[in-house]
Amino acid sequence: METSTRREFLQQTGVGLAVATLGGSWEGTQAATDAVGGLPPHRPLEVPGVHAYPAEHSLHAGETLQLHVSASVPYDLAICRLGPRFDDPAGEEVLAEFLAQSPAPHPIHPGSYIYVHKSLSEAVHSLSVELWIRPWYISGTQAILSQYNHPDQCSLALMVNAKGQIVFYLGDGGKYHADGEHISPAKSLHVPQPKGPLNIRWQHLVAVWDGQVKRIYVDGRKVAEWRWEGKVNWSAVPLRWGAAGEAGKASHFLDADLAMPTIYSRSLTEEEIRQRFADKGLTVPKDASLLGCWPLQEEKGEHVADISAHQRHGRIINQGTWMIGGPSFDANVPRFGDYDPAKDTKRGHGLRLASDDLYDCRWPVRHTWKIPEDAKPGLYVARFRFEYGKTERYQYVTFIVKRSKNRPPAPLLVLAATNTWRAYSSTPFAIPPAPRKQVWGTGGITNGPTNPPAFSFYRAHAAGQGTLQLGLRMPWPVASPYVLYGGPTEYSHLARAERPLHVWLEQNGYPYDIISDYDLHKQPDLLRSYRAVIIVGHNEYWSIPMYEGLRQYLQGGGQVINLSG
Template sequence: MTIHGYPDKLSVEPGQNVKFMINSEGNESYQAEIVRLIHGDTNPDGPGWKVELIDTDLKKQYRGREQKIYSGSYVAVPDNSLLRDIESFSLQAMIWPTTPDKGAQGLLTKWSDSKKTGYGLFIDESGFLSLWIGDGSGKVERVNTGKKLVERCWFFVGASFDATNGTVEVFQQPLVDKTNGRFSLAYSLETMTAHVKQVIKSKPDTDHEAPFIMAGYLETIVEGKNIVRGLYNGKIDRPRMADRVLTRQEMEQCIENPFVDLLAAWDFAANIGPKGLEIPSQIIDKSQSELHGKATNLPTRAMTGYNWTSNEQNFIHAPEQYGAIHFHDDDLSDADWKVDFEFTIPDDLRSGVYAAHVKAGEDEDYVTFFVRPKKGTATANIALLIPTASYLAYANTRFQDVPLAQLMFGRAPVIQAEDLYLMEHKEYGLSTYDVHSDGSGVCYSSGLRPILNMRPKYRHNLSPSLWQFNADLHLVDWLTEKGYTFDVITDHDLNEEGVDLLKPYNVVLTGSHPEYYSGAMLDAVEDYQQLGGRFMYMGANGFYWIIQFNPENPNIIEVRKQFGSNAWKANPGELHLSFSGEQGGLWRNRGRAPQKIAGTGFIAEGFDVSSYYRRNPVSFDPRVSWIFEGIGEDELIGNFGLVGGGAAGLEVDTYDLELGTPPETLILASSEGHSNAYMQVVEELYFNVPSMGGAENPRVRADMVYYPTPKGGAVFSVSSIAYCGSLSHNNYDNNISQLTDNVLQKFMSDEPLHWEEQSPQIAGAKSIKN
């Protein structure tokens, strides 16, 4: 993994530029070329690696350079004469530390560590609150409270320095009530209260270029970029600064009522209400100084503050109780690398999946991007909707406990070079399936970094074969081999353009796992169906998690997890998305279950062997029997494949009238024979009881369904993530390929797909569920 990179955008259209940022370790030179990706699965049982070289002037040798990632979030207020000219001062904030024992962490600092100069409020190496004063000669004086801070408890902290006599005061006071921390009784933390007063000889040298940093301190500045160390884990609420010594009483007063003469009164809730959500990186100073700041690497906004009462769960309705920002030392929103080369998409380049192939010695990377048609146009009557939001949700997933789970299922662990590299390089950012170093869930994910598991040839450590991107290339390959002309569009395009993006197409196909959806994306798909569009849901566990795109930078998504199959759970009061104010979690908990959009919804998952489908009696009905033309009556469907050995597996969806499956839906086929590794998902459980595994629970199955929609449209759903891995079996001559071809050919035509009578299978279908 000595060379890798990322593009400045995932979706690009003819006439636009896509920029590539490349890291070549050891500054080794490299070759680059543009390729079209067709099949990324190197499994010898399949068709193998397929790629098409695109003739461009980019194919040449490039001078390599190392580019580093500096992860960790903080707020920077640009250097200002008001901060340089200060003599006496006071600093204060509410803090909720999550790793107070991890080492020195900056809280409120104008500090240059390379010069050991400035001033700042810190958590020191012993976990004590401490004021540091550096006089510019290399001498640093520190005054601390001598008492350790406690994790996940609110503290009112502050310090002052009197330049007239050298007096330093530092204090910390735990703030405990019934809802805002680990404890509800104040006496539990009485011993944590401290107030220290001491006279020092030094005065801070403030005449340096260091910005004022919240949640870290400046190490140095390299080529105009702040290199910040001592990154703080935890929340900060209501930071204040004065250019004079404040008494303790004055400090308490200006928590909620900042004085007019304060040097700075930063309000982290100032732009999280309805009118301020467009600029989540902006940090507002409410004082006359207007020392506004900018958040770097996207710390988590709209978090419960020290005064949260639990009476209101949505920050939009009580922003004054959400005045906290949660900082993490491993946050990353943008690797911020320099551009190495650019590619202008030619007007005649067909829509598809592409990559910049870079190679240095024996190492290589495929920096993936997607070429869509020009906005407002279509070049085919088929659209493949690439689930880029889901790719971001899984970007650089660690899943460090998965190898153990694989051994429990009797499989050798699948660990790729990319997995090992990511474990060694935490700075490459996390996925929404990981937790931060302080144990809190990762709710933001960015495409502005190398995403090492969104590459051809990668075999995901979660599945027995492929997952996400390479699983979707199975479908790209099948469409290509079958000679279909199709456009590639992405979640990012759908979120921005809505149903207008889909209208030109007779049929839209999803990828194998379109799990993460914004409200705008759901609206677009449902509107398309209402307009007569034909929709093929080619996977499972789709339309599941609520997400939103960053209004400042759509390369970033947000998800807050709760009430579903979670890798982590949002803390109380923190389920609403900071980018929009809407409730996060599952779409089904907001009345928009996947069954309403695809006829089926997530029911079970298991990561061992995939199974097959068996036709149901209704599949012989003349209204739908065309779907099975060329397939025998008793033929098992999909008892083969590259993903677990079958077409029905990994994650599967089922029909459910109670959750919104349209009553005219027909269950064409259902899977069977799943092992007890397939368990019903938690949102379906009322109590945890035995006999919920696939070998004993009839609800653990994939339902292949079909139903008509208005104006001659229809929906066809396969309800299995493993399905597309069976398309290429036996050189594409198999019943999964035949069935898919039958549906796609019919959907491409202008032939109406309605039937006059109501389906007689409703009662029977419900009995299958029960």
């Protein structure tokens, strides 16, 4: 991916301020992945190499580090405190070793969708599916709605492909039958093309079956119809918005925004469809034939309520993205004005889905290490050494050790800019290059061989969606103490940029404590225990509690040394 400046990226994406593996086997982990981490069965994706993340990114001395690891190759692991000299791997203080570790690969499960456990079961002789959809770049054929597990349990599927064709399948709940599938003409639905501009827009989509004829309507206009007098029986599989089943696992994930998805047990008339199109998704339908309607009014969390009498409530898998507004929302509001979304009667509600959404790898803990009670505060790493592609490589997993809860505070507190490290963490599943010093730009480096999720606040999702959130239980190799941002100048702006301060303080005999941004977010008043707070590196991502904690600390007579830029 080409890198871009921060300003260019924000302008392009709308981000707000703010395979073959070498060694190891994936076969033994397959059964465990079918419902891993509480997920319903979900298509797995292998991530070759060695990847890891800590359960907590900062811990007190005396607490236990837990490392979640996926490794397709053998490795040696050393737990180290970074040494008293800058850029000196030989000076890393080894505190524990786990040598000759065998491969233990674990897949990831990207892709967001709405899972509805209480699937359709009522006898139907006609049917309508209505929703608003705003597609991003579509690859292959992606599911909009399904009660469908190909090839053996196929009842209903509504899909879209890269050509803008709508696929409408109805069946008897048994094996897939080609005569139950009909495909509309190309460009029935506007779908951005990868080589063209990302011109997304909301469209009203209705699929109708009256018992004899199937019809597709887009923005109130009929775009396709076919005669089909088959029988619809419901297979005992989940109802899914944004995914369909393939061999028992959720797959065919959708890259699109959804609003007001609704299912009726009757065929809507053309006049009703035109009225619903004109309504722009603002009015919840009041109809006795509702089989399910999800207004998406929650705007947070994983629960999605069905307002029909059937209570087919949904659960969002892999989060999705809330607070994007609906089809009637006018985004042209002053950037720093007094706009209040709660008072905007035409904002509407939408949910953004992405085929690469992933915020928690859900890997098991493989290694634990009890941090000594007398461990010095500072930056520590889990250093993995392994061979991939016949080349020795290192993977650094950075974490923070805070002072023991049983020790008094030091005079100085250093704030590590961990929010920023996470913000720039593009290509978290990349295979690290052989040199320890590596340039990791805003777009990351070459992605992993299976093309896993690579998004960050400076790299969009694979289908073009701007990144508005990031997960903590993910690898962050960009936080390595040897990662560069500029090549010839050896300039850094993440963890490595903060190391010179730590080295200088230690060399000059200044005791200090250190915390992460998240520690300050959770406990804003902890600053009161220190005579001075040092902000260093590229600390640009602050929550309101962090800001308020620092403001109150200053108002109370605290001192801040701001070395951040």
